[in-house]
Amino acid sequence: MSRPSSILPIPRTVALTAGTRRWPKRFEVDCRTEAARPLADAFGKLSGGGEGAIRLTLRASDSPLSAQSYTLLLETDAVQGQANDIAGFRHALTTLEQLLSEPNMPIGRIDDAPALKLRGFHLNFESYRRMDFDTALRFIETATRFKLNALLVEYGPRFPLEAYPDLRDPAALTLQQIARLNEAAAASGIQLIPLQQSLAHLEYVLRHERFAHLRERPPKFNLLCPMHDESLPLIKSLAAEVMAAHSCGDSAFFHLGGDEARKIGECPRCRPLVEREGVGAVYGRYMGHLARWVLERGRRPIIWDDVVCAHPDALDHLPRETIIQYWDYIAVADPTPVLIPRMSHTQGGPRVAHDWSWSVPGRRKKLPTVVQDVMRNYSKPSRLRASLGDDFLKQYGTYLGPGFPKLIRALPYLEYYQDRGFDVITSPTGMGNGDTEDGTPNFDRFEANIRTHAQRCNRNGRALGILATAWYDVPPELLYQPLVRTAMCGWTGR
Numbered sequence: 001m002s003r004p005s006s007i008l009p010i011p012r013t014v015a016l017t018a019g020t021r022r023w024p025k026r027f028e029v030d031c032r033t034e035a036a037r038p039l040a041d042a043f044g045k046l047s048g049g050g051e052g053a054i055r056l057t058l059r060a061s062d063s064p065l066s067a068q069s070y071t072l073l074l075e076t077d078a079v080q081g082q083a084n085d086i087a088g089f090r091h092a093l094t095t096l097e098q099l100l101s102e103p104n105m106p107i108g109r110i111d112d113a114p115a116l117k118l119r120g121f122h123l124n125f126e127s128y129r130r131m132d133f134d135t136a137l138r139f140i141e142t143a144t145r146f147k148l149n150a151l152l153v154e155y156g157p158r159f160p161l162e163a164y165p166d167l168r169d170p171a172a173l174t175l176q177q178i179a180r181l182n183e184a185a186a187a188s189g190i191q192l193i194p195l196q197q198s199l200a201h202l203e204y205v206l207r208h209e210r211f212a213h214l215r216e217r218p219p220k221f222n223l224l225c226p227m228h229d230e231s232l233p234l235i236k237s238l239a240a241e242v243m244a245a246h247s248c249g250d251s252a253f254f255h256l257g258g259d260e261a262r263k264i265g266e267c268p269r270c271r272p273l274v275e276r277e278g279v280g281a282v283y284g285r286y287m288g289h290l291a292r293w294v295l296e297r298g299r300r301p302i303i304w305d306d307v308v309c310a311h312p313d314a315l316d317h318l319p320r321e322t323i324i325q326y327w328d329y330i331a332v333a334d335p336t337p338v339l340i341p342r343m344s345h346t347q348g349g350p351r352v353a354h355d356w357s358w359s360v361p362g363r364r365k366k367l368p369t370v371v372q373d374v375m376r377n378y379s380k381p382s383r384l385r386a387s388l389g390d391d392f393l394k395q396y397g398t399y400l401g402p403g404f405p406k407l408i409r410a411l412p413y414l415e416y417y418q419d420r421g422f423d424v425i426t427s428p429t430g431m432g433n434g435d436t437e438d439g440t441p442n443f444d445r446f447e448a449n450i451r452t453h454a455q456r457c458n459r460n461g462r463a464l465g466i467l468a469t470a471w472y473d474v475p476p477e478l479l480y481q482p483l484v485r486t487a488m489c490g491w492t493g494r
């Protein structure tokens with residue numbers, strides 16, 4: 001019998017016989033392992049709507065199973081779920097729940113395991129359109145149904161700040177609502193990863209006159225000065241409140257943001273320092289201080305990668321427990337013609353580029369349409385080897401793959417960060433860049449980007465996983481499609 005279409009993400013192996021049976025009215029749960037105990041009661045209520053009861057045994061696996069893995073045995077008179085951790089049992093029961101939408105109960109065996117340990121999406125309360133609390137709860141439910149296990153929670157001014165109530169958005173969540181999000185996520189095995197920006201993207205703070213003296217580039221209010229005495233205490237105060245709303249047990253990671261802070265060095269405090277030591281040292285020391293502060297509070301810090309990519313000496317200042325979250329929204333194939341040369345760009349090189357040899361008429365036609373579209377919309381032709389410059393090639397040249405400069409290994413900096421001693425999560429775009437036509441998001445590009453990340457991390461074997469971001473100005477319901485794609489690709493690694 002073929003694989004039931006109800007099971008998503010697609011399991012690793014499904015071996016079903018030709019036979020089926022009617023679904024029982026209910027399952028009598030026989031829980032033989034403590035690891036499954038918290039789930040057993042809830043699933044005692046699971047009902048197929050037919051008649052009678054069938055025993056559902058949850059037991060530790062005889063064979064060593066990797067984390068989050070499970071086996072589901074479906075027999076005519078019994079069902080058995082085997083795993084060695086609560087995540088594995090949760091996935092087994094999610095699969096069983098999905099199967100209940102099939103007309104009959106299939107008979108056979110399912111052995112399943114995720115390719116990537118961490119599979120996440122962006123729960124973004126600060127996007128161009130504001131997600132409300134009920135939508136966020138449904139978002140957690142949907143993520144659970146497709147076996148995601150992490151959500152990056154970005155509040156910005158929608159966090160109910162106590163210390164700075166005037167920074168609160170009128171549509172801020174309440175602490176009670178955040179507590180309910182925590183409960184829902186904990187019950188579903190989803191880690192919420194709270195994010196507090198620490199340099200750029202602090203417009204909601206810096207636009208206020210009483211913080212104007214902390215602006216790095218006055219009168220612009222898009223960047224905090226990293227060298228002002230008040231900056232670190234301010235960020236710690238904001239972060240401490242966000243952290244306190246997410247207990248350590250539920251949120252082992254804390255995201256410090258840190259992206260798009262390229263323009264450090266414009267204020268009178270920073271300029272001489274940056275001229276002497278470079279952006280990397282000033283940025284690295286500042287983020288390193290915050291990362292150690294997060295570690296002291298029992299959590300692992302995460303930072304976006306774009307500034308350390310442009311200024312890799314910054315990595316010298318970060319504790320090795322820091323997780324680098326590597327975003328690349330334009331890699332839609334591996335290898336890819338398109339490169340984001342962040343380091344070279346700071347020295348005058350192109351922002352996003354492909355080699356000039358693709359300009360030969362007809363040559364691009366063999367590439368997938370989605371790749372051609374990315375080249376046309378986001379990338380500029382360049383004599384790549386020359387335009388990247390010696391500094392870039394010395395740092396990253398060996399990571400670009402054998403096809404360089406025409407074709408480049410997707411996410412070329414992944415192994416670089418790992419070789420520097422850091423764990424990496426990679427981030428495709430689930431939605432963003434205003435990439436819509438007639439109001440419809442460019443799902444083709446987002447899904448190809450998500451797939452490329454998942455395949456690349458799977459082949460790499462050491463990446464922690466993928467977490468897709470979402471900057472959306474469309475109704476949040478449209479995020480379900482990239483969310484499901486992230487879940488599918490993250491699970492299968494394909």
Ligand SMILES: [Zn+2]
Nearest residue numbers: 225226267270
């Ligand atoms: Zn400054």
